Amino acid sequence: MISRHHSMFTVLSIASLALATPFATQAAPPPGRLLASQCAQCHGTNGRSVSGIDSLAGESAREIYDEMREMKNKTDHPDDIMHHIAAAYTDQQLWLIAQYFSTIPK
Amino acid sequence: MNTLSRRHFLKLAGASAALAATPSILRAQSATSNGRVVVVGGGFGGATVAKYLRLWGGANAPQVTLVDANLKHVSCILSNMVLDNTRSLSSITFGYDNLQTKYGVKFVQGKATSFDNVKKLLKLANGTTLAYDHLVLSPGIDFKPIPGLNFSKIPHAWQAGPQTTLLQQQLQQFMSSSSPGNVIITAPLAPIRCPIGPYERACTVADMIKRKGKPGSKVILLDANPGIMAEVNTFTTAFNKTFAGIIDYRPSVQVASVDSDRRIVQTTTGSEFQASVLNVIPAHLAGAIVRTNGLVPDLTAANWGAPVNPLNYESTVSGMSGVHIIGDSQGTGMSKGGHVANGEAKVCADAILRMLKGEALDMGPTVPAACFNSVTSTTGSWLSTLFAYDPVTKSMIKVKAPDNPTGTFEAPAATGDNYERIFDWSANLFADTFA
Numbered sequence: 001m002i003s004r005h006h007s008m009f010t011v012l013s014i015a016s017l018a019l020a021t022p023f024a025t026q027a028a029p030p031p032g033r034l035l036a037s038q039c040a041q042c043h044g045t046n047g048r049s050v051s052g053i054d055s056l057a058g059e060s061a062r063e064i065y066d067e068m069r070e071m072k073n074k075t076d077h078p079d080d081i082m083h084h085i086a087a088a089y090t091d092q093q094l095w096l097i098a099q100y101f102s103t104i105p106k
Numbered sequence: 107m108n109t110l111s112r113r114h115f116l117k118l119a120g121a122s123a124a125l126a127a128t129p130s131i132l133r134a135q136s137a138t139s140n141g142r143v144v145v146v147g148g149g150f151g152g153a154t155v156a157k158y159l160r161l162w163g164g165a166n167a168p169q170v171t172l173v174d175a176n177l178k179h180v181s182c183i184l185s186n187m188v189l190d191n192t193r194s195l196s197s198i199t200f201g202y203d204n205l206q207t208k209y210g211v212k213f214v215q216g217k218a219t220s221f222d223n224v225k226k227l228l229k230l231a232n233g234t235t236l237a238y239d240h241l242v243l244s245p246g247i248d249f250k251p252i253p254g255l256n257f258s259k260i261p262h263a264w265q266a267g268p269q270t271t272l273l274q275q276q277l278q279q280f281m282s283s284s285s286p287g288n289v290i291i292t293a294p295l296a297p298i299r300c301p302i303g304p305y306e307r308a309c310t311v312a313d314m315i316k317r318k319g320k321p322g323s324k325v326i327l328l329d330a331n332p333g334i335m336a337e338v339n340t341f342t343t344a345f346n347k348t349f350a351g352i353i354d355y356r357p358s359v360q361v362a363s364v365d366s367d368r369r370i371v372q373t374t375t376g377s378e379f380q381a382s383v384l385n386v387i388p389a390h391l392a393g394a395i396v397r398t399n400g401l402v403p404d405l406t407a408a409n410w411g412a413p414v415n416p417l418n419y420e421s422t423v424s425g426m427s428g429v430h431i432i433g434d435s436q437g438t439g440m441s442k443g444g445h446v447a448n449g450e451a452k453v454c455a456d457a458i459l460r461m462l463k464g465e466a467l468d469m470g471p472t473v474p475a476a477c478f479n480s481v482t483s484t485t486g487s488w489l490s491t492l493f494a495y496d497p498v499t500k501s502m503i504k505v506k507a508p509d510n511p512t513g514t515f516e517a518p519a520a521t522g523d524n525y526e527r528i529f530d531w532s533a534n535l536f537a538d539t540f541a
């Protein structure tokens with residue numbers, strides 16, 4: 001538990017540091033953008049779904065992250081495709097994805 | 107209008123006034139100073155890369171020209187559902203208006219025939235040339251020839267459009283006749299686009315026969331592969347239980363030749379099969395623009411795709427820098443699907459934008475392969491794999507998990523929920539690609 005909180009904290013601070021960098025110098029693409037774009041096949045461009053699948057745009061990063069972690073760890077649901085998708089990403093990747101969607105307006 | 111958007115508006119208005127005052131030659135230069143990308147093929151790979159280059163490029167986006175032989179793309183995805191009239195062909199046909207109006211992609215209708223990578227010029231069949239800094243090729247597939255096979259009589263329906271309609275009409279005629287018969291589908295050796303496609307199609311036709319009650323009629327699936335290549339549990343159950351007595355699955359049967367008038371398949375071991383409706387899906391090749399321009403060094407290789415660096419999809423053939431191949435024609439070994447082609451396109455777009463600015467590539471790309479397919483007209487299943495870049499082998503490998511030891515997971519059962527999900531998924535995939 002302690003180590004989980006610790007790693008979460010580290011990830012959080014790295015991510016916020018990255019975000020604090022001003023956009024000035026032809027900024028490199030936002031971290032997480034490419035990773036998050038691979039969710040769009042099912043969740044819509046920039047996480048704005050046009051179908052019954054959930055939109056992700058504009059949700060809080062913490063909420064998206066926690067939900068993906070929950071799906072990742074829920075091994076008793078092999079019929080949930082999101083369990084297998086979430087389980088294929090590291091926690092750090094999940095955080096970057098969550099962070100990116102939280103910056104997109106709904 | 108709030109202040110922010112109003113300020114943005116004024117800035118834009120100022121910029122266009124400045125542009126209007128610039129002499130036309132300068133204007134043309136400034137339009138291309140962010141680079142020129144020409145994309146061949148407006149299917150799942152090509153349309154997506156064109157859109158994301160413009161979407162992500164923002165104010166510094168390169169000029170993007172998309173070339174397709176046709177004015178509209180007919181999606182293979184959901185096209186098996188056209189065969190039993192669950193979907194219309196028009197509902198899976200997409201134009202390029204959105205890409206042009208929303209993202210500023212330039213569309214050119216034409217067939218690309220060759221390119222000169224020293225002069226950086228793409229040539230079209232009508233004589234037009236298009237200059238590029240980066241060339242992205244996503245032409246889909248071609249077929250290996252089979253003696254006697256005439257597609258105007260024996261459809262492949264493996265590139266959607268008129269071929270889909272032809273097979274649909276033949277099936278409709280078969281279903282409306284009272285005499286029993288066999289529908290024969292032949293599946294080629296892997297790798298193919300949509301590895302589950304032939305099995306799904308066999309189920310679609312079997313379901314038509316089962317629902318109509320057409321006694322004595324069967325679907326014979328002649329598979330060149332030694333067994334079911336994807337969703338093994340789902341399709342084993344479908345063939346042995348759901349469609350027992352209707353689907354006759356025969357692995358390791360290879361087509362040698364076809365009599366297109368008499369609808370007969372001759373196999374490499376000398377057997378003959380006669381069909382009421384014959385659907386031959388030949389083995390695949392990379393699209394001609396890729397294959398005939400030196401991007402596939404070994405044209406006889408089992409992996410017929412063009413070798414590329416999966417960090418940017420650039421050809422690894424010498425002299426081919428700035429030429430990128432995505433979609434079914436690339437040879438990373440990832441499964442070939444529209445979902446995957448769309449994912450590769452985003453990695454490619456991100457990489458080209460970085461290359462144009464002289465930035466380092468993202469070293470950790472992922473590409474998901476997911477497939478949602480029907481089994482009956484009310485049930486469906488799915489398959490999921492995540493590919494991630496492995497710096498040791500410099501290739502895309504499947505991410506495994508303790509409860510997913512192969513890295514590919516299929517739905518535990520065909521269900522109604524999974525069937526509904528096909529449409530939720532495809533609506534977003536279509537929009538992410540074409541809208």
Ligand SMILES: Cc1cc2nc3c(=O)[nH]c(=O)nc-3n(C[C@H](O)[C@H](O)[C@H](O)COP(=O)(O)OP(=O)(O)OC[C@H]3O[C@@H](n4cnc5c(N)ncnc54)[C@H](O)[C@@H]3O)c2cc1C
Nearest residue numbers: 147149150151174175182218245246300433434443444445
């Ligand atoms: C029956 C069937 C069902 C399928 N179902 C699924 C599914 O459920 N999920 C999934 O992920 N995938 C599915 N697929 C696979 C999917 O359709 C392909 O993998 C995908 O279309 C590949 O994208 P692409 O960009 O490589 O080629 P395509 O999407 O085929 O696009 C190629 C485009 O290039 C154009 N073109 C080719 N050569 C030239 C040239 N020289 N000049 C100009 N234009 C050119 C063509 O006109 C075409 O528009 C299915 C395929 C089939 C056959």
